Amino acid sequence: MTDSPAARLQQLFEGHRLTPTQRRIAHSMVRRAADVPFLSSVELAEVAGVSQPSVTRFAVALGFDGYPALRKHLREVVPPGSVPVEDALNEYQQAVRAEIDNLRHLCDLLADPAPVLRAGALLAASRPLPVLGLRAAAAQARGFAYFAGKVHPDVRLLDEGGTLLADRIDDARRAGATALLCFALPRHPREVVAALAYAQDAGLTVVTVADSAFAPVAGHSDLLLPAAVGTGLSFDTACAPMLLGRVLLEAMCDDIPEAQARLEEFDAKAAARGLFVE
Known part of the structure; x- marks a missing residue:
């Protein structure tokens, strides 16, 4: 109850x-x-x-x-x-129940699909598409980039910080990028906030999936999509941000006319190579 x-x-x-x-x-x-x-x-x-x-x-x-x-x-x-x-x-049940509540809240937010549809269009149109996620958010960024790469011709994963991060943002901008997708989860690295500010100054539209609309990255996000993390265990759980990332992928695919053809091409090559165990 x-x-x-x-x-x-x-x-x-x-x-x-x-x-x-x-x-x-x-x-x-x-x-x-x-x-x-x-x-x-x-x-x-x-x-x-x-x-x-x-x-x-x-x-x-x-x-x-x-x-x-x-x-x-x-x-x-x-x-x-x-x-x-x-x-x-027990604590494990409480953590699961809290995540279920987070997913229900995300479901309620998606009753208005306009923000996700707008984000999908922005990401689909950016060639290349840089995807940023550091520390706790690196796994979310990596997962999104893996699947996005099957339908988008040029996805660039930015999952390592350091002095090269700004260089890679510059490289993407010079190559024609118009938007950057960021996954930002607590605890929020200062480097991510600085990178988003740098990306905006470079002329990129920043789309961010964050744990809250009031996250530290909000001030440097042109479009922020919130999805709460679970805090019931020693380390945050991110089921809702992960699912929101997949929803965003779906919206992006809808704005890439060749998405289905690319997926079918990949499946055919994977079958020819015996890539997966059936």
Whole structure:
């Protein structure tokens, strides 16, 4: 049930950028939802396997003056005896449920397909098409570039930072690029923000898939498509951004007249080479 005490605890943590240690505390609290409102900061630290000052910093990170204020709030959110056994989901179930909620939210956003259709047209028209993603977002960029390369004649993956990043943006612009696609996920590298600013100054239209419309990259994105990440585990989960990337691919294919022919050509060559195990 989405209104279970464990779920309400999870909602308390949503929207906050927590460190791995703070997430560990949050996980422990969800697992002990029934009795955590009555634990001292020292006891919670022992349960989570962290230091007592870490618990205090965790409370402040959530917007409370300290742990006593957080505990007072918890007693209002999770009253005694309010956690039925069937609602006490473990941390893995909570993470999956949170991702399902993220996908539902993405589904609601896609009720208006106009932003995705506009993005698809921009990306399809850019020859070449640079695709940027660093650190946590590198896998999303790489996956998009892999599939996009089957239908787009010139996709250039930018998944490594450093001083050459600006050079590669310049190279793409000189070759005729008109747009750049960026995947930006937390924690957001300063280098990505700087790269997007540089791309805009170079005359590229920046399309960004980010975890929030208020992400640090928003100020340097001409078109931002939000898809929330899951924060229920020690490391973010990115099911919604990945799916949004595939939706964006579909929209891009619709604006490339030769897309279907390219896919059929690839399939024929793959079969001739015995590329895949049937």
